[in-house]
Amino acid sequence: MHETEIHDLSDxxxxxxxxxxxxxxMTRSDSSKRSSxxxxxDAEVVYLKDNVTIHPTQYATxxxxxxxxxxxxGSSLFMTWIPYKGQGxxxxxxxxxKNLYTIRAVPFSEIQSIRRHTPTIGWQxxxxxxxxxxxxxxxxxxSGGVREFLATIKQHVHIVRSAEDANVFLVNNFEDPFQxxxxxxxxxxxxxxxxxxxxxxxxxxxGNQERQEDHVSSVQQNNRQRQKNHDPARDLSIQxxxxxxxxxRFARETTSQLFxxxxxxxxxxxxxxxxxxxxxxxxxxxxxxxxxxxxPTKVPVASDPLEFDKxxxxxxxxxxxxxxxxxxxxxxxxxxxxxDPNALKKRIFYGxxxxxxxxxxxxxxxxxxxxNSTFAERQYAVSVKKSEYGTIKNQWQSISPEQAKRFTKxxxxxxxxxxxxxxxxxxxxxxxxxxxxxxxLMHDILLTYSFYNFDLGYCQGMSDLLSPLxxxxxxxxxxxxxxxxxxxxLGPNFNRDQNGMHAQLFALSKVFSLSPPMxxxxxxxxxxxxxxxxxxxxxxxxxLHLYVCIAILKRNRVxxxxxxxxxxxxxxxxxxxxxxxxxxxxxxxxxxxxVCAGENGAASIPPGTPPSLPIQDGSIYxxxxxxxx
Amino acid sequence: xxxxYLFKYIIIGDTGVGxxxxxxxFTDKRFQPVHDLTIGVEFGARMITIDNKPIKLxxxxxxxxxxxxxxxxxxxxxxxxxxxxxxxxxxxxxxxxASWLEDARQHANANMTIMLIGNKCDLAHRxxxxxxxxxxxxKEHGLIFMEASAKTAQNVEEAFINTxxxxxxxxxxxxxxxxxEASSYGIKVGYGGIPGPSGGRDGSSSQAGGCCS
Numbered sequence: 012m013h014e015t016e017i018h019d020l021s022d023x024x025x026x027x028x029x030x031x032x033x034x035x036x037m038t039r040s041d042s043s044k045r046s047s048x049x050x051x052x053d054a055e056v057v058y059l060k061d062n063v064t065i066h067p068t069q070y071a072t073x074x075x076x077x078x079x080x081x082x083x084x085g086s087s088l089f090m091t092w093i094p095y096k097g098q099g100x101x102x103x104x105x106x107x108x109k110n111l112y113t114i115r116a117v118p119f120s121e122i123q124s125i126r127r128h129t130p131t132i133g134w135q136x137x138x139x140x141x142x143x144x145x146x147x148x149x150x151x152x153x154s155g156g157v158r159e160f161l162a163t164i165k166q167h168v169h170i171v172r173s174a175e176d177a178n179v180f181l182v183n184n185f186e187d188p189f190q191x192x193x194x195x196x197x198x199x200x201x202x203x204x205x206x207x208x209x210x211x212x213x214x215x216x217x218g219n220q221e222r223q224e225d226h227v228s229s230v231q232q233n234n235r236q237r238q239k240n241h242d243p244a245r246d247l248s249i250q251x252x253x254x255x256x257x258x259x260r261f262a263r264e265t266t267s268q269l270f271x272x273x274x275x276x277x278x279x280x281x282x283x284x285x286x287x288x289x290x291x292x293x294x295x296x297x298x299x300x301x302x303x304x305x306x307p308t309k310v311p312v313a314s315d316p317l318e319f320d321k322x323x324x325x326x327x328x329x330x331x332x333x334x335x336x337x338x339x340x341x342x343x344x345x346x347x348x349x350x351d352p353n354a355l356k357k358r359i360f361y362g363x364x365x366x367x368x369x370x371x372x373x374x375x376x377x378x379x380x381x382x383n384s385t386f387a388e389r390q391y392a393v394s395v396k397k398s399e400y401g402t403i404k405n406q407w408q409s410i411s412p413e414q415a416k417r418f419t420k421x422x423x424x425x426x427x428x429x430x431x432x433x434x435x436x437x438x439x440x441x442x443x444x445x446x447x448x449x450x451x452l453m454h455d456i457l458l459t460y461s462f463y464n465f466d467l468g469y470c471q472g473m474s475d476l477l478s479p480l481x482x483x484x485x486x487x488x489x490x491x492x493x494x495x496x497x498x499x500x501l502g503p504n505f506n507r508d509q510n511g512m513h514a515q516l517f518a519l520s521k522v523f524s525l526s527p528p529m530x531x532x533x534x535x536x537x538x539x540x541x542x543x544x545x546x547x548x549x550x551x552x553x554x555l556h557l558y559v560c561i562a563i564l565k566r567n568r569v570x571x572x573x574x575x576x577x578x579x580x581x582x583x584x585x586x587x588x589x590x591x592x593x594x595x596x597x598x599x600x601x602x603x604x605x606v607c608a609g610e611n612g613a614a615s616i617p618p619g620t621p622p623s624l625p626i627q628d629g630s631i632y633x634x635x636x637x638x639x640x
Numbered sequence: 641x642x643x644x645y646l647f648k649y650i651i652i653g654d655t656g657v658g659x660x661x662x663x664x665x666f667t668d669k670r671f672q673p674v675h676d677l678t679i680g681v682e683f684g685a686r687m688i689t690i691d692n693k694p695i696k697l698x699x700x701x702x703x704x705x706x707x708x709x710x711x712x713x714x715x716x717x718x719x720x721x722x723x724x725x726x727x728x729x730x731x732x733x734x735x736x737x738a739s740w741l742e743d744a745r746q747h748a749n750a751n752m753t754i755m756l757i758g759n760k761c762d763l764a765h766r767x768x769x770x771x772x773x774x775x776x777x778x779k780e781h782g783l784i785f786m787e788a789s790a791k792t793a794q795n796v797e798e799a800f801i802n803t804x805x806x807x808x809x810x811x812x813x814x815x816x817x818x819x820x821e822a823s824s825y826g827i828k829v830g831y832g833g834i835p836g837p838s839g840g841r842d843g844s845s846s847q848a849g850g851c852c853s
Contacts, residue, residue: 427705430656434677471655471705472679583683 055083058163062153063092064134065112067572075112079150081163088119088167090139092150111572114147119168119182127157127178330595331362333541339368347386349375355382356548360602363541369483376547377496379489393489400488404459424469428457435474439536441482453477456491463495473498479540500547538594545598552605562600563592644693644833647807648700648826649800650715650748652740653725654733655704658759661790662725663701666800671791678703681715688801690808693832697804709743716747720826721755721803726774728758728787729766734773741781749825751815755784755803762789 058081066074077094092114123142128149129135136151137160152160161180164170173179342355349355355375364372374380380389407421415422432453436442442449456477461469477494484490546556564571567588571581651659660675660682667684684699700719702712716722724740726733737756744754758774771787778785784802788795807827811818816825818833 427655431677433674437674437676471677471703471708474677475679582681586680586682 054089057081057083057088057167058160060152060154060156060160064151064153065092065148066151067112067148076153077113079152079160081160081167082116083167088164089116090114090119090122091116092147112148117141117147119164122182124173124182125161125164125170125180126176127161127180129157129178330598331358333363333365334358334368334372335365336368339372347389348384349382352382353550356550360545360548360550364544366537366540369540369544370485370489373480373483373544373547374489374493376544377493377500379492379496396492397488400459400491403463404455406462407458420468424461425458427471428454428461428469428474431471431474432457436478436536439478439482442478449481452487452490453481456481456487456494459491460494460498464498467498479536479543482536483540538592542594542598551602555601555605558601558605559597561604562597563588565600565604566593566597642694642832643687643696643830645808645811645830646696646698646828647720647804648698648718648828649721649723649803650700650702650719651723651725652702652712652744653704653723653757654727654730654736654740657704657725657727657730657733658790659704659723659725660701662723662757662759662788662796662799663699665790665793665796667699669793671793673791680708681712686800688804690801690805693808695804695808696830697800699800713743713747716744716752717749718824718826719748719752720807721753722748723755723757723799723803724783725757725759726769727760728769728774729760729763731768734758734769734777737777751810751825753784753803753806753810754781755786755799756781757795757799758785758787759790761787761794762792 058079060079062076063079064074064076075094077092079092080090082089082091092112094113117139121141122139124140126138126140127135128137134151134153135155135157136149137157138146138149140146161170164180164182168182170180170182173181338358342349342351342358344350352375359372359376375382380392384392407425410418410421432450435453437450442453453474457469457473460473461467476497477490480493480497481487481490484493542559546559549555552558567584571584574580651663653659660678661671663682663684664675665671667686678701680703682701684701685696686699687694687696689695700715702708702715722744724737724744726737728734741754744752756774756778758769758771774787775785777783784806786795786799786802788799790796810816811827816822816827818825818827818829822829
C-alpha cells in the first residue's frame with residue numbers, strides 16, 4: 012500500500028503539471044479572481060448535463076461520456092467536462108483518453124465562440140473554440156440540452172449570435188475572426204473534387220433544432236430532408252472544422268505532454284507512467300485525476316442512432332500530376348521570365364515537379380534564380396557564380412599540409428565532413444561504391460560552405476540536406492549555391508544563434524528525411540524530393556511543415572493514443588515512421604489543416620518562428636508548450 | 641516476450657567511433673561498413689539471459705557530434721547502463737572521453753554503470769591508443785573496460801552482457817530500490833524479477849507490446 016501512495020504522489024505531480032496549463036491560463040487572464048477560484052466553496056453549479064460525449068475516433072466503442080457543467084464562481088463562469096469512471100470495453104484506452112480530453116475549469120473569458128450543430132440525423136453537439144484558436148473536441152449532447160446550455164451561458168456572460176451564422180455564438184469577441192476563418196475556407200471545391208466523405212455529419216438545420224432538442228436519442232433516422240437555406244459549402248467546412256478541433260486538441264496535448272515529460276519528469280517517463288497506468292489501483296488514480304467531486308459511473312444511453320462517421324476523411328485537394336516541360340513553358344514569357352510566381356508555386360504545391368525539370372525549377376524555388384530573370388541573365392549569373400564558387404573553394408584547397416597542421420579548426424571540420432559524406436545516402440546508386448566522385452563533390456561543397464559561412468561551419472545533418480540538391484543539380488557550383496539558399500531559408504536566426512541552428516537542422520532532418528535509414532529505395536528518395544519542393548513553395552504557409560507534422564501525427568493518432576505512448580515510446584515510434592509515410596494523403600491533410608487553421612493558425616505560430624521546428628532544450632520547451640500549433 | 645528486468649542503455653562517444661555499428665552487431669549480428677549517419681537518436685533492443693533470468697536491453701544509440709550534445713543529454717536520464725565508446729585508431733576520440741564522462745556524471749543517475757569500449761580493435765595496425773591507456777583511464781574513473789570490434793564482433797556480446805551483469809549484481813546487492821523507484825535507474829521489473837508490490841508486473845507486459853515489436 013505504501014508503494015501505491017508513492018505512485019499516486021508522483022502521479023499527482025504529473026497531473027498538477029498537466030492541469031497547470033488550464034489553470035495557469037485562468038490565472039493569467041483572470042488574476043483578480045484567483046482567490047475565489049481557489050476556494051471551491053464559492054462555486055455554484057448553474058448547469059449540469061450528463062451523457063455529454065466526445066468521439067475521439069470514428070469508432071463507437073472509443074467514445075467517452077461525461078458530465079458537462081457550468082460553474083459560477085464570483086463573477087466568472089467556468090466550464091468543465093469530466094468523463095465518467097470505468098466505462099467502455101477498452102478500459103485502459105479510455106483511461107488515457109479521459110485524461111487527455113478532460114476539460115478542467117475553462118473560464119469563459121478564454122472562450123471565443125461556441126458553435127452549435129443540430130444535424131438532422133445524429134446528436135446535437137457544440138464546438139467550443141478558445142481565444143487562442145484552439146478548439147475542444149465536439150461535445151455531443153446524448154441527452155439533449157444544447158439550448159439550455161446556451162441559455163444558461165447567456166445569463167452569466169456576454170454572448171451574441173453571429174450575424175453571419177445563426178449557429179455561432181460569440182463570447183467576448185465582437186470582431187469574430189472565427190467567422191472570417193470559416194468563410195475563407197476553400198474546402199467545398201476541394202471536396203467536390205471527388206473526395207468521398209461523410210456528408211451528413213455536420214449539416215446545420217437551422218429550423219429544426221428546437222424540436223429535436225430533447226428527443227435526440229430517439230432520432231428520426233429517416234429525416235434526411237435538407238433545409239431550404241442549406242448550404243453544402245458550409246456543411247463541408249463545418250465538418251472539417253469539427254475534425255480539426257479534434258486534431259488541434261490532440262496535437263496540443265501530445266506535444267505539451269511530450270515537452271512536459273522531458274522537462275518535469277526527472278527520469279524514466281516510460282517506466283513510471285506505464286507502471287502507473289497499469290497499476291491495479293485505478294481508483295486512486297481517478298481520484299487524483301478528477302479534481303472535482305465524484306462523478307457517477309456511466310449513465311445508460313441510447314445506442315448510436317447511425318454509424319455515420321466511420322468513413323475516413325481525406326482532405327485537401329487531390330494531388331495533381333507533376334509539372335511537366337510543356338506546362339512549364341507556359342509559365343515563362345518569351346525571354347524566360349516567370350510571369351506569375353504565385354501561380355507557379357501553387358501549381359507545384361499541388362503536384363510537384365517532374366524529375367527532369369527539377370534542376371531548373373528548384374533553382375527558382377530556392378531563390379538561386381530570380382523569378383524575373385531572363386534566360387540570358389540566368390546563363391550569365393550561373394557563370395559568375397561558378398567562378399565565385401571556385402574562389403571560395405580555393406580558399407581551403409590552397410591550405411598546405413604545413414598550414415593545416417597549425418589550423419585545428421580546419422582539420423576538425425574536414426575530418427567531420429569526410430566521416431559524414433561516406434555515411435550519407437550511400438545506398439543510392441548516385442552515391443554508392445568506393446571512390447564515388449559524387450561523394451567527393453559532396454565533401455568539397457560542404458567544406459567550401461564551411462568557409463563561405465565560417466561562423467556556422469559544418470554540423471551533422473547538412474550532408475543530408477545537400478545530398479538531394481547535388482543529386483538534382485548534378486553540378487558542383489549550382490548545388491553549392493542552392494545549398495546556400497536553402498541554408499538561408501532555414502531560419503533568419505541561424506547566424507545569431509548556433510544552437511538554434513543546430514536544433515533546427517536536427518528537427519529538419521528528422522522531419523524531412525522520409526527515407527528509412529537502411530533501406531533506401533529510389534522511390535523513397537523521390538518522395539523526399541517531392542516533399543521538399545512542395546514545402547519550398549511556401550504555399551499556403553511558410554510553416555506548412557508544421558502542419559505536415561500534425562498531419563502525420565493525426566494519421567497515427569489511433570495507434571499513438573491506443574498504446575498510451577509516452578515520451579520514449581512516442582519518440583521511438585516517430586523515428587520508425589520514416590519510410591512509412593504515405594506522402595500524398597499527408598500533404599492533403601496538411602493543406603486542409605493549414606487552410607482550416609487560417610488566421611488562427613498563423614496567429615498561434617509565434618512571430619519569428621523560422622520555417623522549422625524549434626527543438627532544443629528546456630528553455631525553449633517551456634515557452635512553447637501552448638504555442639506549438 | 642516477458643522479462644525479469646528491462647535495462648535501459650545509452651551509447652555515447654564521439655562521432656564515427658562505431659556506436660551504431662556496435663549496436664547493429666549486438667542486435668542483428670551483422671556489420672555494415674558504411675552505416676548511416678545517426679541524427680538525434682535511434683533505438684535497438686535485445687533479450688539476454690543472466691542468472692537464468694531473461695533480461696531485455698533497450699538501447700538508445702545517440703548522435704556523436706558536439707552540436708547534438710544538448711539533445712543527447714536528455715537521454716542520460718533513466719539509463720541503467722552506458723557504453724562509452726572511443727576509436728582506438730583516432731586519438732582525439734580518446735582525448736574527449738573526459739568530457740563525455742562529465743556529461744554522464746552530470747545528467748545520469750549516480751549509479752549508472754559505465755562500460756568503456758575501445759572500438760575497432762581489428763585495426764590494430766592503425767592503433768593510436770594503447771590497451772594500457774584505456775585500462776588506465778577506466779581504472780581512474782571506475783569504469784569497466786573492454787576493447788572490441790563491431791566488424792569482427794569481438795567482445796561485442798561481452799560488452800553489452802557484462803554491463804548487464806554488473807547492473808544485475810547491483811540489484812542483488814540492493815544498490816537500487818527496484819521495488820520502488822526502479823524506473824529512475826533505467827530498470828524495469830518484469831515477471832520473475834524482484835517483485836514490486838504493485839506497479840512492476842503490469843508495466844512489463846505493456847512495455848513488451850510497445851517496445852520490442
